[in-house]
Amino acid sequence: MTLRIHFTADDLARTRVAQGPRPLLELDIALRVLQENFHHARFDVWRRESFGRLDPRTRMAFDVVPTKGWSLDFLLPVEPGSPQELWEKVRATPPRLVRRHVEQWVDRTGRVPEWLRHTDSDPRFLHSLVDVFEDAHAQIVAPYWPRIEQLAGADRAIRMRHLAEGGVERLLQGLHPRRVRWNPPVLELTMISGHEGDLHLDGRGLLLIPTLFGSEHPLFDDGAEPQPWISFPIGQDGMPGLALPAMSTAGALTTAPRSLSALLGRTRATVLCAIAEQPGLTTSQLAARAGISAASASEHATVLRSAGLISTARDRNAVLHSPAPAGLGLLNASTADAGAAEPVRLRVV
Numbered sequence: 001m002t003l004r005i006h007f008t009a010d011d012l013a014r015t016r017v018a019q020g021p022r023p024l025l026e027l028d029i030a031l032r033v034l035q036e037n038f039h040h041a042r043f044d045v046w047r048r049e050s051f052g053r054l055d056p057r058t059r060m061a062f063d064v065v066p067t068k069g070w071s072l073d074f075l076l077p078v079e080p081g082s083p084q085e086l087w088e089k090v091r092a093t094p095p096r097l098v099r100r101h102v103e104q105w106v107d108r109t110g111r112v113p114e115w116l117r118h119t120d121s122d123p124r125f126l127h128s129l130v131d132v133f134e135d136a137h138a139q140i141v142a143p144y145w146p147r148i149e150q151l152a153g154a155d156r157a158i159r160m161r162h163l164a165e166g167g168v169e170r171l172l173q174g175l176h177p178r179r180v181r182w183n184p185p186v187l188e189l190t191m192i193s194g195h196e197g198d199l200h201l202d203g204r205g206l207l208l209i210p211t212l213f214g215s216e217h218p219l220f221d222d223g224a225e226p227q228p229w230i231s232f233p234i235g236q237d238g239m240p241g242l243a244l245p246a247m248s249t250a251g252a253l254t255t256a257p258r259s260l261s262a263l264l265g266r267t268r269a270t271v272l273c274a275i276a277e278q279p280g281l282t283t284s285q286l287a288a289r290a291g292i293s294a295a296s297a298s299e300h301a302t303v304l305r306s307a308g309l310i311s312t313a314r315d316r317n318a319v320l321h322s323p324a325p326a327g328l329g330l331l332n333a334s335t336a337d338a339g340a341a342e343p344v345r346l347r348v349v
Helices: 009-014 023-034 040-053 056-064 083-091 095-109 114-118 125-140 142-173 249-253 260-264 266-277 283-290 294-306 325-337
Strands: 002-006 180-183 186-190 197-200 207-211 229-233 310-315 318-323
Touching: 009 142, 023 040, 023 083, 023 125, 023 207, 040 125, 040 142, 056 114, 056 125, 083 125, 095 125, 125 142, 142 180, 142 207, 142 310, 142 318, 142 325, 260 266, 266 283, 266 294, 266 318, 266 325, 283 294, 283 318, 294 310, 318 325
Parallel strands: 002 197, 207 229
Antiparallel strands: 002 186, 180 186, 310 318
């Protein structure tokens, strides 16, 4: 089934890419993927580790987040911010609005878990349900968040390259070639839910939200404020998924020797700094910025990637290098240790 999103010139001008994955949208999709038996190479290690940590009470979340179709989405707002901040907002939802959300969800899905019948009679219902989702996040998403941010940073470098080289239309063309097709002035989405129809943005533009777990089909919300959004997958073009255990490198490296050059060697430290200053450098660009040959730049980048300090992604014939959270942590620590009045705070973009 196809959802057709219609763009005007104003919509193209107002379309933007979110800074990174939204934590509770990622949890929503992760709960769905956890119940599936697909994408073995990409998610099997994560599934095995997550099920090993998941306690029985947390499995209640599966009742309101099915593998397909509508979830009880007011519990998982698609907003920026920390999970704790967002859940505090959910806990403050007035009881009448909780009832309305639950009733609408039941009407859409026909699902009525037995414990959901306590919505009206138990004033602690909402807080207990939020506790379930907090536990689920701690068990299946939070341990992998540094890895997700690392992959998102590398993917963002590719998207910004598309935007710089070909504008918004080039960005839309490369969102998700198997499921999203740009047929100007219409963006066509293949929906797993079977939803189809036409959505006119009417000058609001579109927010594009990256997601690691949502690798198969896009999600969308046409009623979101201030503008509708769709998701697109991190890690196309051969980037890995969560095939690796949760990262612990960043914490270990913060206690490394103070002098970055003494630790890595002057050239390798220069390469790491160049990548942090300008994420998304190609190998030839990296070589020019570091003042070394392309072969040497490639060798140093390989070592840094193996150590978890940078990530790389392929865009057509180019290899793009971006800093990983561990690399940024090492740079920040070494800058502070060098005696700077204020440490230089670098971030994944």
